[in-house]
Amino acid sequence: MWRWGIIMVENKKLETINPIKSSFSSEQDMFTSLSTSALLAKSAVPYSHRRVADNYVIIKRIYKFQAVQSRITNAEIALLKKYDFNTLEYSTIKQINDELMYLKKWSASNNPALRKDADTLIQIRAKELKYIVASRYSGITNEVYNGYKALERYFEEITKFYSRVC
Numbered sequence: 001m002w003r004w005g006i007i008m009v010e011n012k013k014l015e016t017i018n019p020i021k022s023s024f025s026s027e028q029d030m031f032t033s034l035s036t037s038a039l040l041a042k043s044a045v046p047y048s049h050r051r052v053a054d055n056y057v058i059i060k061r062i063y064k065f066q067a068v069q070s071r072i073t074n075a076e077i078a079l080l081k082k083y084d085f086n087t088l089e090y091s092t093i094k095q096i097n098d099e100l101m102y103l104k105k106w107s108a109s110n111n112p113a114l115r116k117d118a119d120t121l122i123q124i125r126a127k128e129l130k131y132i133v134a135s136r137y138s139g140i141t142n143e144v145y146n147g148y149k150a151l152e153r154y155f156e157e158i159t160k161f162y163s164r165v166c
Contacts (some may be wrong), residue, residue: 045158046107048119052126053158060133073130076124079117088128091147099125100154125151 072080072087080087085099099121107116132148 014093044104048107049104049122050158051157052122056126056129056155056160059130068113070127072124072127076127079120080124083117083121085121088132088148088151090145092144093147093150094156096147096150100151126155129155
């Protein structure tokens with residue numbers, strides 16, 4: 001992120017200062033956000049998340065997602081909207097990290113309906129991620145909406161961490 005500095009004296013522009021690098025670069029912000037995804041993967045991950053992550057990573061390593069993956073259905077979109085979640089294409093890294101925290105809590109809930117929905121939501125997210133990675137396409141080309149990177153990092157870190165632990 002760049003800022004331009006202009007020196008003004010008595011409402012007259014004297015000179016323009018060269019661009020000054022902001023204290024936060026987008027690469028550093030992305031690293032920090034993706035590190036949050038990695039930390040989420042290393043703390044009390046439900047079995048359903050581990051199962052979905054293992055499935056995703058194994059398919060990614062073996063097939064590299066050359067086959068066309070299906071998009072999510074309208075019923076799955078309705079379930080996402082029920083919990084006020086955007087589709088993965090319209091999600092930021094921070095939104096996905098927040099969702100992952102909620103899904104982890106809900107998977108350990110005493111409410112069986114909430115547990116079932118949490119498990120279904122993580123499967124929907126994996127399905128969306130498979131589609132985005134397989135087609136190398138995102139409906140939004142804006143760099144802000146790259147929540148899929150956080151989800152992919154979460155799945156990869158779960159697989160790495162729990163394969164060593166178990």
